[in-house]
Amino acid sequence: MEPRKISIALVAMCGIAGAQPQPDQPAPPPEEPTPTFVAPPSAPPAPPTAIPVMTPVEAIDNDRPNELAFAIGLGYERPQGGSFNLQQPNIASARLRLVSGLTFEPTVTISNTTLDTDDGMGNTTQESITEFGFGTLVRYPLIRHHRVEFEIVGSLEFDVSKDDPPGDFNTKTTTTLNLGWGIGIAYWLSRHWQISATATNPLVAYTNTSQELAQAETMSTSSTTIGLTFEPTIAFMIHLYN
Secondary structure: OOHHHHHHHHHHHHHHHHHOOOOOOOOOOOOOOOOOOOOOOOOOOOOOOOOOOOOHHHHHHOOOOOOOEEEEEEEEEEOOOOOOOOOOOOEEEEEEEOOOOOEEEEEEEEEEEEEEEEOOOOOEEEEEEEEEEEEEEEEEEEEEEOOEEEEEEEEEEEEEEEEEOOOOOOOEEEEEEEEEEEEEEEEEOOOOEEEEEEEEEEEEEEEEEEEEEEOOEEEEEEEEEEOOOOOOEEEEEEEEEO
16 A cells, blocks of 8 residues: 555544544533523602692581680570561570580579669658579581581570569569470581571470468469470571680
8 A cells, every 4th residue: 555545544534533522521511591680670659748638527617616615696586476676686695615516505694673662752662573594595506518507406494583572471483494496507607707597486384473472371373385386486696706
């Protein structure tokens, strides 16, 4: 064989042998995946600061006293079957309003009247009239609509009058107790000013009269009337609250 052909064959054999994998050589380790950074989700934006808004109930409460309040007022009153004289107010009152809206309109009478009579001939007589009484209207706002209130009204009156004319053992004492009911409508111009209309009716009326006849003798009469009627006494008033 020629030397040239032998060299080519050896080179080809060496190339084939080098191309085959060596059994003792370890395989290269697998490539580790490159970690990918994921940004955390951003926090939601903070809600805007809430601005306090006055609710309708709060707005109503600002149109009337929301604490203990006192008031003084005057106006016109028309008795049953009577009429108004708009030229001159004929009624005045004071009111005490609680936080709940319950309102008391009290009256108190304590008086002593002395009547001296001279007949012109040196003879003088004296008559004494003493009176003690108290009462109140009670108002409660049953329905409220904005500045307007619909009220239920109750009334109580107690009075004792003693008339002692000239002479002995002739004193006359009259005791009365009256209970009534009614309705009212009030409108608040502001938390300090209120106008109102009230209609009151008698419910129970009790009267007792005692007349002295002698030192140990007294005549007494009494009457009681109970009735649900609607023939009201009407009053229109305006009050100023503190």
